[in-house]
Amino acid sequence: MEEVKDKIVSIEKPELLAPPDWKPVIVGILCNWCSYAGSDLTGTSRTQYPPNIRIIRVPCSSRVDPWFIIKALQTTADGVLISGCHPGDCHYISGNYYARRRFLVTRELLKMVGFHEHRVQFSWVSAAEGAKFAQVVKKVTEDVVKLGPLHLYKKENFNK
Amino acid sequence: MARVGVFVCFCGANIADFVDVPTVVEEAKKIREVKFAVDYKYMCSDPGQQMIRDAIVQYRLTSIVVAACSPRMHEKTFRKALSDAGMNPYLLEVANIREHSSWVHQKDKKAATEKAGDLVRMAVAKSIANEQLHEISVPVTKRALVIGGGIAGIQAALDIADAHIPVTLVERSPSIGGRMAQLDETFPTLDCSQCILTPKMVDVASHPYIELIPYSEVIELNGYVGNYKAKIRKKASYVNFKTCTGCGTCWQKCPVKVPNEYNMGIDKRKAIYTPFPQAVPNKPVIDAEHCTYLLKGKCGICAKFCEKGSIDFKMQDEVIEREIGAVVVATGYDLWDATPYEEYGVGRYKDIINSLEFERMVSANGPTGGLPIRPSDGKVPKTVVFIKCVGSRDKAKGIEFCSKICCMYTAKHAILLHHKVHDSRAYIFYMDIRAAGKGYEEFVNRAQVETGAVYLRGRVSKIYQKGEKLMVRGEDGQLGREVEVEADLVVLATAIIPYKTNPALAQLLGISYDKYGYLSEAHPKLRPVETAKAGIFLAGCTQAPKDIPDTVAQASACAAKVCGLFAGDTMKKDPMISTVNNEFCSGCQNCVQVCPYQAIVTEEIPLGHGAREMRTVAKINEGVCQGCGSCVAVCRSMAINLAGFTDPQIINEIVAI
Known part of the structure; x- marks a missing residue:
């Protein structure tokens, strides 16, 4: 196992400078009942956060297939944020528990293949935590800015 | 080929002030599938909805994107507009450019506009993969x-x-x-x-x-x-309610005394009890935690005296x-425990009580027969200090919110105190008087004028004992000086909590x-x-x-x-639920295990057309399915899809950014 790990070439390339006009893109996949409602509350209370996140609504964090995360990193995103209801408060009883386990495995897998663990982050934001959502987005954006762009086959490369 | 219509809302100034709406429309027009894009002041208004209806007909649109407020706000409104124009309402997508862009990026119009453009592009991409869905009707249990x-x-x-x-x-x-x-x-x-x-x-x-x-x-x-x-x-009540007449012999004879919850522990009740005389149902229950018979197997006096033989110690x-x-x-609700207020000596001094204890004391059917007394020596208090906002509106020790009812019941307590003890005086320490309600302000005025209650605006810093009295040191904020009241009794208006x-x-x-x-x-x-x-x-x-x-x-x-x-016999249900494609289902039953609602069962279908051999596939009960999508993510063979949030829809969104 350790041998295999040594052979993996990190995907992260901190030595490469980011282009001057580079702005990180973060894909946020939020559950409809807690985190999406929380992000709406952030808006309603006019709490400001960095404009890099693009939010996708799903009914429950358990709807998030690891495929979505990988696809996002592969095509458009420099970072991914998944957010659901607090453990125990899932609108669908137990969906976020499945999601939590799935995320842990996905993150290990991504680490394995050389992604920095800050590329994919998970959080629990309830419908009442508008301010917390802003903090989470701020933190994820800052982390991704520190890591720099993801030098993968991005969409623009596909089109060429 | 899809023909998408994009409708961008100004939301008055809510969106237009922070997002350049015409630019968003121009960006939308660049998308290949977008055949019509327009902006309007209020998309949710009647003329706005009419624009959508007209465009659907005129441009033969196959799906609609409205860029406006959160879909949690107006999705239903716009869906109705679609169905009014004869279009399936689920062909709508909402791009949330208000809560997710204009309101949260108010300092950077360029970035907000760019983000709004992206959100519209994502919604367009998703809407292309939208399918026609139809509401499901389910029966209703009317209870x-x-x-x-x-x-x-x-x-x-x-x-x-x-x-x-x-x-x-x-x-x-x-x-x-x-x-x-x-x-x-x-x-x-x-x-x-x-x-x-x-x-x-x-x-x-x-x-x-x-x-x-x-x-x-x-x-x-x-x-x-x-x-x-x-x-x-x-x-288990250990009392047969069907035969019990509620005569009261049992609780008169019961020898076990327990603090009475109804009277906030001021007096005692028995181990077999009704909470209060007017209880409904007026039948006693045995408190299993304190009953001697249930704890030690001895006593049973209640059973001996019950003429109807209603006591049943074997009840489960x-x-x-x-x-x-x-x-x-x-x-x-419950009352907050004021123990963190150490400077008040809560728990140390007996003559500090909470408002519900005071309420029980002044109550005609209360433990003291309607007269407030000092718990320490049983004397009737002449000077009573009421302290409001104990716990409420105090982030450091208690909770941030206002308990709402304390201002009013403290005014009531001042009046009741005056009614019960005529030569008494109430001192009320308050932060603000919040008397918003019909007849409320007048009531507080009445407390001040009729009873001579002294309202002191300020917080209490310390309570200490001096002889028999409690010295309450606080601030009179209006006169800007420190005051000290020699009190017989202190009543805390503690916060109410669930x-x-x-x-x-x-x-x-x-x-x-x-x-x-x-x-x-x-x-x-x-x-x-x-x-x-x-x-x-x-x-x-x-x-x-x-x-x-x-x-x-x-x-x-x-x-x-x-x-x-319950008005109709059936109820309409959102069609955004999971469906199984039998062709792909391998019968692994992962979905059965993760479904939180036990909505997925298995069924046997022929292995092939006309074949005798059977194979197992998953089957979803559409009445029970709530559409969380857990099953979709665990399905290895991608046989399950969640209507409204299908894999192609979400992948389209991700790729379109």
Whole structure:
């Protein structure tokens, strides 16, 4: 196992400078009942956060297939944020528990293949935590800015 | 080829001030599939909706994107506009450019505009993969479950039952009545609480459409709106209610004395007891934690004296099931424990009591016969200091919110004190007087003028003992000086908090709650009685602090919602549920395991056309499925899809950014 790990070439390339006009893109996949409602509350209370996140609504964090995360990193995103209801408060009883386990495995897998663990982050934001959502987005954006762009086959490369 | 129409809303200045709307429209027009894009001041207004309807016809659009506020706000409005134009309403996508762009990036118009453009592009990409969906109708069980028998639960149960809908009312204590039964008189009219409450309690017990289950708790709730199944645990009362006449011999003879919860522990009750004389049902229960017979197997005096032979020590807890269509949660409030206020000497000095203890003392049926006394020596106090906002509005020690009712009941206590002890004087330390309500301000004025209560605006810094008296040192903020009051009795208006069992209850019901344990409503302004889970409603202080008029109003609102839900024989259900493609299903049954609603079962189908061999595939019960999508993510063969949130839709969104 350790041998295999040594052979993996990190995907992260901190030595490469980011282009001057580079702005990180973060894909946020939020559950409809807690985190999406929380992000709406952030808006309603006019709490400001960095404009890099693009939010996708799903009914429950358990709807998030690891495929979505990988696809996002592969095509458009420099970072991914998944957010659901607090453990125990899932609108669908137990969906976020499945999601939590799935995320842990996905993150290990991504680490394995050389992604920095800050590329994919998970959080629990309830419908009442508008301010917390802003903090989470701020933190994820800052982390991704520190890591720099993801030098993968991005969409623009596909089109060429 | 898809023909998408994009409608971008100004939302007055809400969006237009921070996002360059015409640029967003131009960006949208660049997308290949977009055949029509336009902006308008208020898309949700009638002319705005008319624009959508006209464009659908004129440009033969196949899907619609509205870039406006959150889909949680106006998705339904626009879906209706689509169906009015003869289009399937589920071909709509909403790009949330208000909550997610204009309101949160107010300092960077360029970035906000760019983000809005991206959000529109994502919505367009998703809408291309949208499919036509049709509402599902499911049968409804016309019975409501009301949890909690305080004034909120009583009012909700009566209003629902008056509409000839059966109600099951579950109460945790031996009698209904709740906190209101503990009150003496109520503000702002000073009418006797028991006098207005007990007739309603009797109505509940005698109503042909109400099934009252006291001394019991809801332990499980399964199913979905219109078709819930509740499990209720009836705690063993050790008394056969069918034969008991409520004569009272048992509790007179019982030798075990226990602090009386109804009187806030000021006096004692017996181990077999009814909480108060007007209890409904007026049948005693045995407190298993204190009964000598149940603990040690000796005594049994109650059984010896019971002429009807109603005492049954072998009685066990019983679990009953009810099929119900809707739930009203009305579990009420508790008082915050003021122990963190060490400088007041809470717990150290006996003559510091909370407001509910004072309420019991001044109550005519209370432990002291209606006269306030000092717990330390039993003397009648002449100088009483009331301290408001103990715990409330105090982030450092207590909680941030205002408990709402303390200003009013403290004014009431000042008046009641004056009525009971004529030569007494009340000193009231307050932060603000919040008397918003019909007749409330007048009531506070009455307390000040009629009783001569001294209102001191400021906080109390310290309470210490000096001889028999309690010295209350505080600030008179209006005169800007320190004051010290020699008090006989100190009454703390402690914050009101929800019952500590609220989070557990919320979890078993599948609804959300805030950090204090208050249950969350679906929308703070427009849906104050619904929860996010369809068919579950909130009444009274379980949602937030409230006075009696507000509680009753909310309970009646719940009843109206329940009646509305039960108005038809079937109910329309969102079609956004999972479906299985049998061609791909390998029968691994991963989905069966993860489904939180047990909505997935397996079925046997022929292996091929006309084949005799069978194979197993998953089958989804569309009435039970709530559309969470857990099964979709675990499906290895990608045989399951969730309508409205299919893999192509979400992948399209991700790739379109």
